[in-house]
Amino acid sequence: MWKQSSAASNREVTAEGAHRMTAIAIIGAGFSGTLLALHLLRRTPASVRVVLIERHNRFAQGPAYATGNPSHLLNVPAGRMSAFHDRPSDFLEWLARQPDAASDVGPASFVPRRQFGVYIRQLLHEELKRPGAADRLELVRGDVAAVEAEPHGPLSLCIGAERRIAADLAVLAIGNFPPEPPVIADPAFFDTPFYQPDPWAGDTLNSLDPDAPVLLIGTGLTMVDTVISLEDAGHRGPIHALSRRGLTPRCHAAGAIAPRRPGAAIPDRxxxxxxxxxxxxxxxxxxxxxxxxxxxxxxxxxxxxxxxxxxxxxxxxxxxxxxxxxxxxHRLAPAVSQRIEAARARGQLMIHAGRIESITAGSERATLVYRPRGADERRTLDIARVVNCAGPACDFDRIPHPLVRRLLKDGFVRPDPHRLGLDVTPSGALKDRSGAISRQLFAVGPVTRGAFWEMTAVPDIRRQCELLAAQLAMLA
Ligand SMILES: Cc1cc2nc3c(=O)[nH]c(=O)nc-3n(C[C@H](O)[C@H](O)[C@H](O)COP(=O)(O)OP(=O)(O)OC[C@H]3O[C@@H](n4cnc5c(N)ncnc54)[C@H](O)[C@@H]3O)c2cc1C
Incomplete structure (x- = not known):
């Protein structure tokens, strides 16, 4: 039994008088959760234990870096992808140490995303090998379904019906969610085999006839990934990509670019x-x-x-x-941009601007009806597979993730006013249903977009992890 056990009470003393460790649980071991764990271990005393919980087998990857396709390149140059703000060439140096290192990789290179996943995984493994790390860092494989809290007590993280993990502080690092389905006349279509809701799932393009027409909903970075995957799989059929405006990601400027200073202070309107x-x-x-x-x-x-x-x-x-x-x-690596332009030039990839009205399943094909932007007419397309590439869902009132649903139901969190993520303070503390600031629950990564807007790419998230680790170190 704890004498006193609020999160703010540091290294509490048990009834027997022994000091207990403060536990910080991180839910989600993608890039954000893993990096936060590394920073916490560096910044907190040995009496702080970090529990990193991941529902998939793959720790330290997340969907972004789990891709096995070497043509899926980072969309940020390698020179800006270090995991550490104060060691900007760490990723580059790591790349150079690899046995198969390409001799021409430099700060402006765009390397495969999976290499970045290996880099982060290796940072985690190296951390685990450090003396004393095994006592301080615990990796737990499990899907956190709920968080329970006693007044002034530690949190209890529920994994399935059986397992509970006690934590003084917990951080949601649950990342990106598959896109929301579009609004169509008959949503029964989404239950048919024509529809692939998760563009990052491994089976999205399985058993697809290489000559069949495909529809990609969305024309952003996820569409680009999927076109590259289709091409690499030898797809020959037409690829239609549709979004409201039909805008596609621009290309990075070739070569390294000297930074420029804006000539004037940034206005606030x-x-x-x-x-x-x-x-x-x-x-x-x-x-x-x-x-x-x-x-x-x-x-x-x-x-x-x-x-x-x-x-x-x-x-x-x-x-x-x-x-x-x-x-x-959020721009494309030049090599990727060239492939997209080539697919458009040969007429295989067709970008449409318009609004989907209906998609209905037939016996062999599905039929899309859409209204081109600015036109009164309707157009139809016959499609063999529809992949939702509309970008990560971020309206938490509509995300079907069980933990999110439960946290909202229990009033521990609320969506941010702009529906970009969860409502957090600038220091990452979650606000509950009434707007009260939690002293125990925090968030990191894309779920905090409402407060920061740009909290998607590695350079933004790594800084946030460092700052949050420093703050949690003060509470632990
Ligand atoms: C396809 C893609 C490509 C990208 N490419 C780049 C790039 O080139 N350069 C760049 O800078 N940025 C890129 N980004 C953006 C950025 O790097 C990612 O958004 C970032 O990796 C987010 O990391 P995360 O850990 O917050 O989320 P995620 O990577 O989504 O990880 C969240 C983890 O939490 C786990 N989880 C969720 N719920 C639970 C639960 N209840 N219990 C236990 N575990 C749970 C998930 O299984 C997952 O592993 C890309 C993003 C995507 C989606």
Whole structure:
């Protein structure tokens, strides 16, 4: 029995007088959860134990880096993919140490995503080999279904019906969720074998006739991945990709780009920021640099910019500018961009802008009816497979993930006002149903997008992990 056991009470004393360890549980061992665990081990005293819980066999990967396809390249140059903010060349050095290291890999190279997964996994393995690590870091394979809390007591994380893990602090690092299905006239279609809801699942393209027409819902990065996978699998049939605006991700500028400083302070109103961004992009191009460099230069200020915007400007941004921002900000490796352009040029990949009205299953094919953007007419396409590539779902009221449903039902969390993730404070503490700030439950990674907006790519998440680890170290 604990004498006193609130999370804030450090290294509590049992009735017998022995000091017990503070336990910090991390739910989800993708990039965010794994990196947070590494930072916590470095920043907390030996009396703090870290429990890293993952529902899949694969620790330290998540769907982004679990891809086995070597053509799925990172969309951030290797020189910016270090797991550590203060050791920017760590990933590059790791790449150079690999037995099959390519001699031409440099900071501007775009390497396969799976290599990044191996790098993160190896960081975790090295950590486990450090003296004393086995006592402090526990890897648990399990699907956390609920979190229970006693007033002033430790949290209890429920894994199945049998297992409970006690933790003083817990961090949700549950990452990205498969896209939401589009709104169509008869949703019964989603239960047919024509439909693949999860673009990251291993079986998305299984038993597909190589000459059959395919529909990809969405025209962003996930669509690009799927086109590359189709090509690599020898697909010859037409590939239709459809989104409201038909915008596709732009390409990184070739070669390393010298960073530029925006000439003026960043304004805190949306229209002024946009005007400044456009002016800077024009100036950069005039001076022989690129608009890409301007966006990259803005990156470290993204969080401040977002937090400074009034709520109505954030809503306007999401309503009108988000698709444009996404395709300019999250860009393609040049080699990937060339393959996409080639597929379009030979007529195999067709990008459509429009709104889906219905998809119905027939005996051999499904039929898509959509309304092209700005037109009154309807068009139809016969399709053998529909893959939802619409990008990760982020409205937590609609995400069917059991833990999310349970946390919402129990009132431990609430969606953020912009429906980008969960409501968190700038330091990552979750807010409950009433808006009260938790002292025990935190979140890291894409689920915190509402507070930070840019919390998707590695350079943003690694910084967040460092800051959250420092904060939890003060509470532990
Ligand atoms: C396809 C794709 C490609 C990307 N490419 C790049 C890139 O090239 N460069 C870049 O910088 N960024 C990229 N990103 C973005 C970024 O790196 C990822 O969003 C990041 O990996 C997120 O990591 P995460 O750990 O928060 O989430 P995830 O990787 O989604 O991991 C979450 C983990 O939590 C586990 N989990 C969930 N619920 C539970 C539960 N109840 N119990 C136990 N475990 C649970 C899941 O199984 C999963 O392993 C990409 C993202 C995607 C989706």
């Amino acid at each position: 949306l229209t002024d920021s946009l005007r400044m961004l456009r002016a800077e992009a024009r100036r950069a191009q005039r001076e022989g640099s690129s608009w890409q460099a301007v966006l990259d230069e803005l990156r470290p200020f993204g969080r401040d910019l977002w937090q400074a915007l009034p709520p109505q400007d954030r809503s306007r941004f999401l309503r009108h500018l988000r698709p444009w921002w996404d395709v300019h900000r």
